[in-house]
Amino acid sequence: xxxxxxxxxxxxxxxxxxxxxxxxxxxxxxxxxxxxxxxxxxxxxxxxxxxxxxxxxxxxxxxxxxxxxxxxxxxxxxxxxxxxxxxxxxxxxxxxxxxxxxxxxxxxxxxxxx
Amino acid sequence: xxxxxxxxxxxxxxxxxxxxxxxxxxxxxxxxxxxxxxxxxxxxxxxxxxxxxxxxxxxxxxxxxxxxxxxxxxxxxxxxxxxxxxxxxxxxxxxxxxxxxxxxxxxxxxxxx
Numbered sequence: 001x002x003x004x005x006x007x008x009x010x011x012x013x014x015x016x017x018x019x020x021x022x023x024x025x026x027x028x029x030x031x032x033x034x035x036x037x038x039x040x041x042x043x044x045x046x047x048x049x050x051x052x053x054x055x056x057x058x059x060x061x062x063x064x065x066x067x068x069x070x071x072x073x074x075x076x077x078x079x080x081x082x083x084x085x086x087x088x089x090x091x092x093x094x095x096x097x098x099x100x101x102x103x104x105x106x107x108x109x110x111x112x113x114x
Numbered sequence: 115x116x117x118x119x120x121x122x123x124x125x126x127x128x129x130x131x132x133x134x135x136x137x138x139x140x141x142x143x144x145x146x147x148x149x150x151x152x153x154x155x156x157x158x159x160x161x162x163x164x165x166x167x168x169x170x171x172x173x174x175x176x177x178x179x180x181x182x183x184x185x186x187x188x189x190x191x192x193x194x195x196x197x198x199x200x201x202x203x204x205x206x207x208x209x210x211x212x213x214x215x216x217x218x219x220x221x222x223x224x225x226x227x
Contacts, residue, residue: 034215043204043218044157089156093212101170102216104156 002027004092006105013080014113021108023090024072030092033073034102035064039086047088048075080112118219120205126225127195135190135222137205145211146188148180149204151221157204163188164211195226 006023013019025033031052036044050057050064050073057064061080066073077084087107094101118139127133137146145164149157161180162170168180177199179191188205202221208214 032212032214036218043220046215046217049215087154101159101162101212104158107154107156 002094002103004090004103004105006090006108008108009106010109010111012111012113015080015082017080019075019077019080019084019110019112021075021088021090021110022072023074023092023105024070025092025103026071027092027094027103028071030094032093033064033066034091035075036089036091036104037086038089038107044089077110080110082112082114085110085112118205118207118217120203120219120222122222123220124223124225126227127192128227129195129197131195132191132193134192135203135205135224137188137190137207137219138186139207139217139219140186141207141209141217142185143207143209143217144185145208145214146182147206147208147216148188148190149206149218151202151204157218161190162211169211192224195224197226200224200226 004025034049035047037047038044048062048064050066061078063076087109089107090105091102121136147162148160151157159172160174163182166182177194181189204221205219206216208216
């Protein structure tokens with residue numbers, strides 16, 4: 001079936017370093033790719049998203065890149081801070097969104113060491 | 115109001131109980147979702163309501179029964195649950211189904227004894 005693969009499953013970086021999380025998707029009709037941050041015991045919160053008509057989007061220290069041909073997209077966090085520590089999920093909409101499904105990757109636990 | 119709210123925050127129930135989870139949004143969103151999230155796992159889609167009609171049921175057991183009384187409210191009725199149903203139940207909404215940002219509620223932490 002359709003799925004989203006996410007790597008790595010855990011990532012540990014020093015404060016101030018950059019972190020990169022990568023996802024691949026299988027449904028060529030997918031056209032919306034959000035990233036969510038989930039802190040322990042909290043709800044998933046959208047941090048950035050990208051649509052298939054652009055290749056890159058940036059919001060302060062966070063950027064997302066999309067390669068439609070290769071069907072992969074990545075999250076880049078620069079100048080990491082301890083408060084960036086959380087689980088990050090990528091997602092893709094199934095069937096180009098015609099049915100409303102989001103398929104999530106398995107998550108990346110990011111630890112930023114002070 | 116830019117929030118999705120859920121009640122209760124925590125729920126403990128026995129396998130013979132009947133209970134309901136409630137979700138509310140006042141953002142004028144036309145799509146609402148129920149997800150189940152087990153520890154250290156991603157959210158798993160259970161149901162999608164689009165314009166108050168059930169559009170997706172991801173083969174969820176009948177002991178989970180969704181209801182959408184109006185465009186702002188979404189309920190999940192629970193009956194005869196099993197201990198393996200213990201999880202965080204998340205509600206989400208989006209302006210339209212499929213291509214729009216989904217905003218999540220805080221979730222209900224459910225424990226089935």
